Amino acid sequence: MIDISLPLSGGIITFPGDRPYEEYAYKTHDVDHVHITRVIMETHSGTHFDAPYHMIKNGKKASEIDLERFMGKASVIQVDGDAIGPNDIPDDVKSIVLFKTRNSDLYGEFRTDYTYLTFEAAEKLISSGVKVVGIDYLSIEKFNGDRSVHIVLLSNDAVIIEGLYLKDVKPGEYNFICLPLKMGIDGAPCRAILI
Numbered sequence: 069m070i071d072i073s074l075p076l077s078g079g080i081i082t083f084p085g086d087r088p089y090e091e092y093a094y095k096t097h098d099v100d101h102v103h104i105t106r107v108i109m110e111t112h113s114g115t116h117f118d119a120p121y122h123m124i125k126n127g128k129k130a131s132e133i134d135l136e137r138f139m140g141k142a143s144v145i146q147v148d149g150d151a152i153g154p155n156d157i158p159d160d161v162k163s164i165v166l167f168k169t170r171n172s173d174l175y176g177e178f179r180t181d182y183t184y185l186t187f188e189a190a191e192k193l194i195s196s197g198v199k200v201v202g203i204d205y206l207s208i209e210k211f212n213g214d215r216s217v218h219i220v221l222l223s224n225d226a227v228i229i230e231g232l233y234l235k236d237v238k239p240g241e242y243n244f245i246c247l248p249l250k251m252g253i254d255g256a257p258c259r260a261i262l263i
Contacts, residue, residue, distance in 0.1 A: 070242075070262040072166075072232050073115040074175065076107075081178045083206045086110045111255045112206075115231040117246070120222040122254040123215055127222055131252030137199060137227060140164050142244035142262070144237055151210070152185045152203075154192040164200040164244050165193060171205035172235035180211040190217045194224045200246075202229035202260075232260060 074080060080089050087110055094106035111130075112118070117138070120127025142164035147156045152167055169183035182205045193201055201208065201221055208228050209217045221228055229246060243263040248256035 070237060072234055072237065072260045072262055073258065074231050074233050076109070076114045076257065080114055081175060081206065082110070082113065084178060086112065089113050109257070111251060111253065111257065112230070114257055115229070115233070115260055116255050116257045117248050118218065118222065118228040118230065118255045119253075120225075120227075123218045123222055129252055130248065130254065130256050131250075133227060135247075138244075138246040138248065138258075140200075140244060142166055142200075142242050144168055144234065144239050144242060144262070146239040147183065150181070150183055152183065152189050154186070154188045157189060157192050157196070159196070161193075161196055161198060162241065163198055164202070165198050166202040166229075166232060166234065166244070167204065168234035168237055168239060169204055171203070172233055174205065175233070178206070182207070182211065184208060184210040184213070185217050186210075187216050187220065190220045194220065194226065199226050200229060200244075201226055202232050202246075204232045204234045206231055229258065229260065237262060 090108040095104040119130040121129045141162040143161040144166045146168045171182045185208045246260040248258045
């Protein structure tokens with residue numbers, strides 16, 4: 069089993085404009101005889117999924133997506149360039165595709181030059197019947213892009229998983245399980261594993 073989730077902890081990078089992840093001791097053993105941590109975070113903190121409603125006003129909300137969508141055979145594809153194009157995607161991919169890029173080395177601080185999925189590659193994934201697309205950074209879209217990659221995927225009943233950590237994962241086929249928190253709006257933090 070390989071855990072491909074980012075740890076949620078203070079100092080984790082966030083997308084510009086998002087509130088930084090925070091946690092602090094709300095109750096302590098010394099004062100309250102229990103320990104409770106209070107967490108303040110965005111639904112898109114760390115490893116998370118984007119529901120269609122994230123980008124599409126009338127799109128499906130997180131609570132409307134069947135949990136079975138997040139389990140199944142996955143193709144992990146390694147791409148070494150600055151962008152993922154249609155030629156980087158084999159014709160025989162599974163319905164879950166995860167992209168391993170140089171991004172897994174970029175999690176120390178937010179960078180705008182991360183590897184991203186091109187619109188043409190997104191179209192190829194849709195035409196191949198892919199229903200889940202994941203990437204190892206906080207966005208699948210080019211920084212300051214036009215949101216077209218999100219929209220073409222989400223409007224064609226695909227969900228997006230961002231913030232994966234694939235540095236030590238070899239390309240190939242895996243069993244994939246990704247369990248989002250039971251949240252009902254635009255997305256949710258996830259725990260993702262490969263077997």
